[in-house]
Amino acid sequence: MARILITSALPYINGIKHLGNLVGSLLPSDAYARYMRLRGHEVMLICATDEHGTPAELAAAKAGKPVEQFCAEMYETQKTLGEGFGLSFDHFGRSSNPHNHKLTQHFAGRLAEAGLIDEVMEKQVYSNADGRYLPDRYIEGACPACGFENARGDQCENCTKQLDPTDLINPRSAISGSTDLEVRETKHLYLRQSKLRDRLREWINTKTDWPVLTTSIAKKWLDDGDGLQDRGITRDLDWGIPVRKGDEEWPGMEGKVFYVWFDAPIEYIAGTAEWADANGKSEADWRSWWREDEGATDVKYVQFMAKDNVPFHTLSFPVTIMGSGEPWKLVDHLKAFNWLTYEGGKFSTSSQRGIFMDQALELLPSDYWRWWLLSNAPESSDSDFTWAAFQAGCNKDLNDVLGNFVSRVTKFCRSKFGDSVPSGGVPGEEEAALEKEVDTRLDAYGTAMEAIEIRKAAAELRGIWVAGNEYLQRAAPWTAFKTDPDQAAMVIRTAFNLMALYATVSEPFIPDASKAINQSLGWSGKWPVTAKEALSALPEGHDFTVPENLFRKIDDGERDIWNAKFSGASTA
């Protein structure tokens, strides 16, 4: 029994997430958490919406809503969709919540005391008409490099050149279009990441069991060019966490907020505090997950994220933690995913290319998506979602292999023995062989889950399902029944126990189907210690009901319709 703290990268608030976002951290973190809970470990799975920053303000403006209201509504939407996919967060919080304000200000104060924050005067564009500064995407103008008319303050979309707002020619406000702009001096805080470079490197070098994807990205940032750069952690925006030095004012920083990438990972901690509030727990309860001086020494902390988040989790956030001088938990294992592509190209939120979480659930129940996405997770390289592959995977694995197994066992039993687990007969060689295979596969499945090798785990799970069909075929109870009903009864009883075992071990991947099997059995098993034990767990005479078919097939017609509908360009 261990304590495992798990966080999923925070989905950004500006819109509904697509399948790539789902498989890039939310889904695998849930599967891992579910597995660990099943194995009897104490798990804390935390996620939240990441709500601050310019894109949130722009999305709110586009929706014609105040940013607070927009975020509150989108939070509810994302929370509901997460539940729709069975994401079993212990708490799904918001980075805009009071706990995060307090903690973010706390960390900033500690970092300042440790001499890790510089106050830097820099030039920013101020709009007199809008009465505010115009950072990043709030300002547009002509690109100084290529002359493109609609370049933004952070980057020219035409030639991809990185820009500063002050570089733009004929700049204008993206809000009002006003050209009544002036350059003002404004003070900002910089996190002196470079001071902790050696310590970070030492720390990362101890992480020999991390995936190459993770350590190579981290090392690149540490050593590329002039090495790790200091980073601005404040912005001239309204929406965000006000800059304070712990509980105190920060002279000269009035009206400014922390940069979204500074406060977002702190929400992992704050989200755990929110969990305590929501569940009647004490401050000590949540701190025991995070503070090594308050009980967290036995906690294993695992983070899930897509690869674009790796630098922030291997460098910036650890700088915040280490620099605070306080014994907060650093990540122990970091699992990063590559991209999921859609029919050979990128998922695109702006052009509505690909499938989004709300749309997916309108087409099929979440287990279909969970299974296909997890069993094809982009672990070693990018992986491609195609409708053909999705259809083939779901039809074969879920419908034909697992669903049909449950169907053939329950229906055969009902017609020959009635609606309870039949008694009689003695297990023999076939059953011993089955036990041996299940033991081997369960072991491999567990090993893969412990190592967070999701695809491999899915393949083993599938192998366990297949073993049931193989067994039935060899044992052929329909033949045995004619001459030796007791033998047939024993085979079917074994198959029922196999079903119960499937319900338990499949839960991390397809929780709804697991529940359906358990309901039809009127049973809820524990994680199998040995196959022999598990395959004789159900009492003889135990009643069951024949469930509705667990899964259905996706036919070619609907596949083609969906393919056309989600190809982008036209939004259907």
Next chain:
RNA sequence: GGCGAGGUAGCUCAGCUGGUUAGAGCGCACGACUCAUAAUCGUGAGGUCGGGAGUUCAAGUCUCCCCCUCGCCA
């Protein structure tokens, strides 16, 4: 142009620190069974492991060069 990740059967991918006839799933062909959702099970065909050179008794697995794809940055 720089950096990173890849290039293994028709498709999607496994192949750990180099070592018997290179594996899996899907697809395909043939066969078996008939309990089940025309589902299942078995057998088989299919690869000079991107190309070239090198190290080694031995290389998909190490070194060098080249080609191609994807991503990030210029």
